[in-house]
Amino acid sequence: MKYDVIIIGGGPAGLAAACAASEKGAKKIVIIERDKELGGILNQCIHNGFGLHYFKEELTGPEYAGRFVEMLRKTDVEVKLDTMVLEVGQDKVVHCISTREGYQALEGRSIVLSMGCRERTRGAIAIPGDRPAGIFTAGAAQRYVNMEGWMCGKRVVILGSGDIGLIMARRMTLEGAKVLACVELCPYSNGLNRNIVQCLNDYNIPLYLSHTITDIQGKERVEKVVVSKVDENRAPIPGSEIVFDCDTVLLSVGLIPENELTRSAGIAMDRRTNGAIVFENMETSVPGVFGCGNVVHVHDLVDFVTAESMRAGAAAAQYAVGQEAGGPVLEVKTGNCVTYTVPQHIRRENVEKTVEVFFRVDNVYRDMVIQVKDGENLLCQFKREHMAPGEMEKIVIPRVHLDKVQGENITITVEKQ
Amino acid sequence: MTNLICIVCPKGCHLAVDEEKDFEVTGFGCARGVDYGKKELTNPTRVITSTVKIQGGIHKRLPVKTDRDIPKGMISQAMALLDTVELTSPVKVGEVVVPDICGTGAAWVASRDM
Structure with missing residues (x-):
């Protein structure tokens, strides 16, 4: 079976990519989704x-997903649910299986990778202690509580101040649990400020910054958790232990882009994002294969996933009708304070008026200026009053500045004002 | 003077509200921040989301939300109203699940089709 565009993953990224590809005129489009419905993680984000940004109104996750599913219904996009992709070949053949259709090899003129993320687990951060029941990633607990109808704890300690952890602190409280503490290793929160206010402060849940879990005790079920203060090197300080009597630990300690398919397809990866290296139109190092959403880099806001994925979907549709992007490549280098950028590569000829560059900083800063430089030459700059690792930054660079670049790279750097 | 973080949107503007100047708000990025700052110190409200039991749907729980913000102090009473609700599929997004929450005029409504 031959398709113009094959989209792997039917979450917010895949949905937006499909809508955009269809609008750009791609005829035969398919979304392959492993769950039993479209919408991905939005379905459990009931807050x-x-x-x-996108709809100019405040929606819940299921409502946001529902709007896109509704838009998709008006197109001819085919959807394969309960279908798992095993491999994406270098020849752009997608190998997938489902109980309904068995094994299939689908050939795509272009492919969009929109598989999203999975959560870091206890194993990934090596928490010492016993291994009883009652330790969940925050997202797994969210699915149990919000979709499957299982309450998963009565007295809860949350490790990590990522947004899912904060949202679950409020959710568990509303469902009758006692959330004893939210514990964060960094001296600052990794979630959005608004979530500290409306999820922790509203319910008097204490946030312990510069603290971490140093022991979990319990035979069958979690019984006690030991929390210690950490020094500036993030090493636990002996004597600072606080013991919490609890039955549940929720982990909100980061997301890992789910890139097994990307790697096995031989696509060049970025060690900083754990996602594919992408061009301005979200194309990867393999021509005709695009990436978008959390599988490329972890976003804070679904609205930005949507915008990015629409660019990927539109570019995939153009590629499918033979409009390949090309031309000389500018590498985007990271300067002071900047941990990564997306895109990592820009092809000037393919930039219409402006190009958006997303990145994160490595610490909390005040009164900074973001500079885009060609060697020592300043191309443009953007002021920021407040920057934090938990808040993705976006700058819009006009093409006229890129046209002035002499070298083969530009640098994004953050300096004191 | 009270310092607040605006929760209207993910930007999280740092607001300062002056109680002595009729709750004058500074530090906002848009007009909604002005409303929020004033309201947060006079009558704080929140939109609340939760779930209810549903039979015959793709999942066992249907997500619901209050169709407008309700006073912060009423959150637990509003939550208690959902304990006994049990719906049967199909339900459409926006359908009223519990009308008039504790006399506020706000309703619990379904936040998806199921």
Whole structure:
């Protein structure tokens, strides 16, 4: 079976890519989704705050997903549910299986990778202690509580101040649990400020910054958790232990882009994002294969996933009708304070008026200026009052500045104002 | 003077509200921040989301939300109203699940089709 565009993953990224590809005129499009419905993680994010940028109103996760599913229904996009992709070949053949259709090899003119993320687990951060029941990643607990109808704890300690952890602190409280503490290794929160306010402060849940879990005790079920203060090198300080009597630990300690398919397809990866290296139109190092959403880099806001994925979907549709992007490549280098950028590569000829560059900083800063430089030459700059690792930054660079670049790279750097 | 973080959107503007100047708000990025700052110190409200039991749907729980913000102090009473609700599929997004929450005029509504 031959398709113009094959989209792997039917979450917010895949949905937006499909809508955009269809609008750009791609005829035969398919979304392959491993769950039993479209929408991905949005279906379990029942809280509100989605869509302020894209829909200009405040929606819950299921409502946001529902809007896109509705848009998709008006197109001819085919959807394969309960279908798992095993491999993406270098020849752009997608190998997948489902109980309904068995094994299939689908050939795509272009492919969009939109598989999203999975959560870091206890194993990934090596928490010492016993291994009883009652230790969940925050997202798994969210699915149990919000979709499957299982309450998963009564007295809860949350490790990590990522947004999912904060949202679950409120959710567990509303469902009758006692959330004893939210414990964060860094001296600052990794979640959005608004979530500290409306999820922790509203319910008097204490946030312990510069603390971590140093022991979990319990035979069958979690019984006690030991929390210690950490020094500036993030090493636990002996004597600072606080013991919490609890039955549940939720982990909100980061997301890992789910890139097994990307790697096995031989696509060049970025060690900083754990995602594919992409060009300005979200194309990867393999021509005709695009990436978008959390599988490329972890976003804070679904609205930005949507915008990025629409660019990927549109570019995939263009590639499918033979409009390949090309031309000389500018590498985007990271300067002071900048941990990564997306895109990592820009092809000037393929930039219409502006190019958006996303990145994160490595610490909390005040009164900074973001500079885009060609060697020592300043191309443009953007002021910021407040920057934090938990808040993705976006700058819009006009093409006229890129046209002035003499060398083969530009540098994004953050300096004191 | 009270310092607040605006929760209207993910930007999280740092607001300062002056109680002595009729709750004058500074530090906002948009007009909604002005409303929020004033309201947060006079009558704080929140939109609440939760789930209810549903039979015959793709999942066992249907997500619901209050169709407008309700006073912060009423959150637990509003939550208690959902304990006994049991719906049967199909339900459409926006359908009223519990009308008039504790006399506020706000309703619990379904936040997806199921």
